[in-house]
Amino acid sequence: MTRLLVTGVGLGVLYVLTLASRDPLDLVTGVLLGLVLAALLGRRMRPAADGPAGSPIGRMLWFPVFAAAVLADVARGTWDVALRVMHLRALERPGLVRIPIGHRSERAIAVSALATTLSPGSVLIEIDRQRGDLLLHVIDASDPDEVRDRHQRFYDRYQRRVFP
């Protein structure tokens, strides 16, 4: 019930922000629409299980570092893809690479997938729970082990403290 209310109010706030409106009637309309949507889609919006996290304050303090690392990765990936598109860097061996999930929680897997796919140069294709890995398409897969190491390093340095 609490989750339904929080989701409904959150969607209502999003509605008001989208309209850039200060009219209370718009807020009420947004919250009502949000509650209806949350009630209809509630079962499909099951939150992912979180991992054994540290203190909430520690996670909040580390979040900007994680967000900055993701943005830096997006900028680096955009530059790399732009060079390959403009024929300034060779498109040699793109391909599908398996990245081990390890001991990540459900939420950490979702965050890893989102952060990895946001950055140009890597796209999540599938989550293989039986084999315990993520199948990614990367634009430079000439050394798959280096790709795996890079993802593990990113997780260990930036993500583990926020989304373990």
Place this chain on the structure above:
Amino acid sequence: MSAVVTDVLTVLGVAILTIAVYGVVRMPDVYTQLHAASKAGFLGVAALLAAVALQGDAASVARAVLIVGLLAFTTPVAAHAIGRAASRREEPMRTPGAVDES
């Protein structure tokens, strides 16, 4: 000063989006096209919205932040959905020597 930054961001955004469109033509298969089309576009649109936010009023800034935030969530999901559909339809990778650990 802010007008110069706005112009730079606008040119940057248009340049990134142009490269993204050219990437769709240049890349050999759906997987590599995804890198250019869906996600390089994110930074391009973000740069254009940053330019709008610099010149606009508070409502424009709020909308720009909101759109960038929503794009940060929806762009990867859309790219993943297309990539997974291509994989399930067994779309081939057309680059010679492509790595396949699937």
